[in-house]
Amino acid sequence: MTSAKAPATASSPVSFRGPFLLLLAALASTSVYRHLKAGPYSPPSCQIFRYDCPTYPVSGRVAKGYEGVLEEFKGNFEDGEEVGASFFAWKDGKPVVELTGGFFDTTYSTPYTEDALQLVFSSSKAVAGIAVATMVSKGAFEYSDRIADYWPEFAAGNKGNVTIADLMGHRAGVTFLDPERAPTAKDILDLDSFAETLAQQPHNFGGETRGGYHAVTRGWYINELVRRTDPKKRTLGEYIKEELAGPLDIDYYLGLDESLHHRVSPLVSYPPLHMVFGLFAPTKWQKEPLPASLVDALLKTHTVGHKALIASGPTHPWYEMWPKPYNRPEIWSGESPSFGGITNARALARLAAVMANGGKDPVTGLVLIDEKTIEKALTPLPVLWDHVMGAHLPFATGGWGIIKHLVHGQEWVGWAGAGGSMIWWNREQNLAFGYVMNAVKLQALGDKRSWRLIKAFLEGVDIASGRPVVDRVVGDTKHVEAAPPPV
Numbered sequence: 001m002t003s004a005k006a007p008a009t010a011s012s013p014v015s016f017r018g019p020f021l022l023l024l025a026a027l028a029s030t031s032v033y034r035h036l037k038a039g040p041y042s043p044p045s046c047q048i049f050r051y052d053c054p055t056y057p058v059s060g061r062v063a064k065g066y067e068g069v070l071e072e073f074k075g076n077f078e079d080g081e082e083v084g085a086s087f088f089a090w091k092d093g094k095p096v097v098e099l100t101g102g103f104f105d106t107t108y109s110t111p112y113t114e115d116a117l118q119l120v121f122s123s124s125k126a127v128a129g130i131a132v133a134t135m136v137s138k139g140a141f142e143y144s145d146r147i148a149d150y151w152p153e154f155a156a157g158n159k160g161n162v163t164i165a166d167l168m169g170h171r172a173g174v175t176f177l178d179p180e181r182a183p184t185a186k187d188i189l190d191l192d193s194f195a196e197t198l199a200q201q202p203h204n205f206g207g208e209t210r211g212g213y214h215a216v217t218r219g220w221y222i223n224e225l226v227r228r229t230d231p232k233k234r235t236l237g238e239y240i241k242e243e244l245a246g247p248l249d250i251d252y253y254l255g256l257d258e259s260l261h262h263r264v265s266p267l268v269s270y271p272p273l274h275m276v277f278g279l280f281a282p283t284k285w286q287k288e289p290l291p292a293s294l295v296d297a298l299l300k301t302h303t304v305g306h307k308a309l310i311a312s313g314p315t316h317p318w319y320e321m322w323p324k325p326y327n328r329p330e331i332w333s334g335e336s337p338s339f340g341g342i343t344n345a346r347a348l349a350r351l352a353a354v355m356a357n358g359g360k361d362p363v364t365g366l367v368l369i370d371e372k373t374i375e376k377a378l379t380p381l382p383v384l385w386d387h388v389m390g391a392h393l394p395f396a397t398g399g400w401g402i403i404k405h406l407v408h409g410q411e412w413v414g415w416a417g418a419g420g421s422m423i424w425w426n427r428e429q430n431l432a433f434g435y436v437m438n439a440v441k442l443q444a445l446g447d448k449r450s451w452r453l454i455k456a457f458l459e460g461v462d463i464a465s466g467r468p469v470v471d472r473v474v475g476d477t478k479h480v481e482a483a484p485p486p487v
């Protein structure tokens with residue numbers, strides 16, 4: 001064996017490499033710091049070097065008095081909090097804010113226009129609740145009816161006594177599906193076979209009524225109930241298309257036709273470094289700490305929260321971090337009324353305006369839900385401790401949240417979606433709004449983007465009605481809850 005002498009390498013002298021590495025480390029940590037400190041959604045060149053920052057297009061209109069909403073809407077983009085978003089609001093049966101802006105995707109080149117469609121996660125639940133209320137109004141069923149009256153197979157596994165109100169109010173004992181029943185996106189397309197799977201799921205708590213947010217499952221069960229009770233045997237998606245979206249001339253889709261797929265703006269992930277920081281850095285260092293229930297659901301796989309929020313499906317490859325799987329066309333094609341509604345802020349706000357107006361569409365005069373049904377649907381259910389969200393969650397019989405802490409001291413009915421979308425209404429003042437966006441955040445009930453829009457909207461209501469502007473607390477959601485009772 002001959003040993004060849006290694007050629008002399010031009011290795012940098014230690015005295016040079018040291019400072020070079022130090023400089024590199026300083027640059028890297030400065031970049032990370034600036035990335036974490038900036039709004040999460042500007043392009044990196046803009047976050048780190050203030051170079052190539054986009055000019056965000058905004059279109060739409062605001063009524064007199066509501067100019068402040070436009071300022072805040074623009075501010076969200078300028079602060080790097082948005083990529084593409086839309087906010088629509090109504091007062092007394094009239095639209096007062098119609099704003100759409102930013103970009104369709106992170107190439108930051110195609111504007112996000114009113115043509116864009118958005119998957120809105122759990123804001124879909126509010127629309128499913130509205131559709132169910134229209135069916136109650138037409139006499140298809142009562143909230144107090146047992147699900148098994150219409151769907152005998154549902155009685156399996158201690159679910160025989162579960163009512164439609166239980167299902168709407170997230171206390172039907174189908175908070176989660178056992179792992180072997182969690183569907184793939186493809187399974188959801190075969191509704192007959194999927195209904196058998198759903199019926200077989202035993203009651204999660206042995207038949208005992210317990211609060212447990214049916215994060216993904218509620219809509220699948222509602223859909224089967226609708227298929228069995230609608231005189232025309234339509235799915236919920238078909239029903240909404242013909243009975244709500246058609247008459248109101250709005251975009252709302254469950255089971256999106258392929259011809260419309262190109263209009264869906266892809267969801268933009270929360271940046272991974274922000275996510276790691278959110279999960280592991282001390283809360284006091286954070287501008288928007290992640291809710292404890294979400295951190296637990298992500299990290300503790302034995303919890304009810306994990307089973308409900310993460311493991312009930314649709315299943316997807318492990319390396320596809322949320323919300324990536326929801327950018328897949330097969331998800332858009334399936335009907336998942338709890339998380340798969342594809343719509344826009346115009347549609348959500350219009351539906352909320354119908355509810356704020358007592359079930360009667362303020363534009364066409366169509367009565368979608370009669371007064372008797374509205375009163376029943378808005379009757380609060382007993383408040384239960386929710387084993388998924390780790391809080392006492394007040395729900396109306398119709399399945400919407402009733403909250404007093406989004407806007408301090410005001411009662412709002414509706415719901416919100418993971419990532420940030422919202423649909424809420426207030427009947428006393430006949431107020432309604434819808435908010436959608438493609439860039440997701442990880443808060444439980446809106447986030448500072450929507451909160452500043454809501455605050456400006458309510459200030460606009462004050463200004464337009466000639467009242468002094470009230471300085472409201474909006475987004476004070478850090479109300480402390482007692483520890484959950486032992487399960």
Ligand SMILES: *[C@@H]1O[C@H](CO)[C@@H](O)[C@H](O)[C@H]1NC(C)=O
Nearest residue numbers: 157158159160161206207208
């Ligand atoms: C259903 O309700 C009846 C009457 O209250 C009760 O006897 C029965 O045990 C209940 N069934 C289940 C599965 O909880």
